[in-house]
Amino acid sequence: MSLRDELSTFESGRLVLSVVGMPHVCPAVPIEFTTMTDARFRELDNGEDVEIIYTYPIPQLHSVDAVDEWIGPWFADRNITTHIDFNFASVNADAKVIHTEDGKRLSYDLLVGVPEFKPSPLIAESGLGETWMEVDKHTFESDHADDVFGAGDVTNIPTSKAGSVAHYTAGTIVDRVAALARANTPQTIFNGDSICFIQAGTDTGSHMSFQYDAEPVIRDETEFVHWAKLT
The missing domain is CATH 3.50.50.60 (FAD/NAD(P)-binding domain)
Structure with missing residues (x-):
């Protein structure tokens, strides 16, 4: 404001x-x-x-x-x-x-x-990481505690601090927890999926997508992407 x-x-x-x-x-x-x-x-x-x-x-x-x-x-x-x-x-x-x-x-x-x-000091204080919460980059399972998962910007996964990463992370964790709750072996893994909309002025936009093993690619600016971002 x-x-x-x-x-x-x-x-x-x-x-x-x-x-x-x-x-x-x-x-x-x-x-x-x-x-x-x-x-x-x-x-x-x-x-x-x-x-x-x-x-x-x-x-x-x-x-x-x-x-x-x-x-x-x-x-x-x-x-x-x-x-x-x-x-x-x-x-x-x-x-x-x-x-x-x-x-x-x-x-x-x-x-x-x-x-x-910067992540909360709670991460280090709880033994879940030196600074960032240290997790497996594909499963989000904690490196330091059993039955603990990490999601969002506080983790040390090698990708951007973007909302879409948290979105895709949530799906992976839910699938893995559901499998464990049913005594099944979790199969879902995260490959670094991310998409980022980039507003270019007030009426056009671009976006990029990437994974751990795929470099980001910027798309052409269009009015359609601008409206897609707003929705």
Whole structure:
């Protein structure tokens, strides 16, 4: 609500969207915010008055190579400035300046940060993992406790922190628990299935899908995908 209110009155100046740390929840979030904000300001006829800057903490614009390759030209076409390998050290809120670990400074009028996602200390305290809940990436069975399964963003499975992963995870766990309850050997396994919709502005969208053994592929932007995401 606060961000909505800030954006509704922001008519000129420098808006910085910065991914503060990795991993972040939902791989599409920083891309979608940037593309939708740019489109909205253009619709309001003050796109020329707002400078949008996008920063990411690794040496490319996104952790997924396919997204990095797709979004680079998109940003360039719309004069969105980008900074990679941009790692926060501190923020001076009074002066409105970001300081990076390598000594750079970036001023802003409005800063929107995407925080690093960290699991609850409960995971380590309960012995289920050092930081993340450690599970088998195909069955979600705990590496440290019998009859315990892990689902969602707190696990250490090697894929994105996306809602679709939790969705597919749930089906795998339900099937396996149901089999165990019937004294059967569980057969269902998870192969890293994930799908991620990516809004590209306010009226078109793209999406990507991937598995453990299949690299992500970005689909063409269409209005149909935009409406599919909304439904």
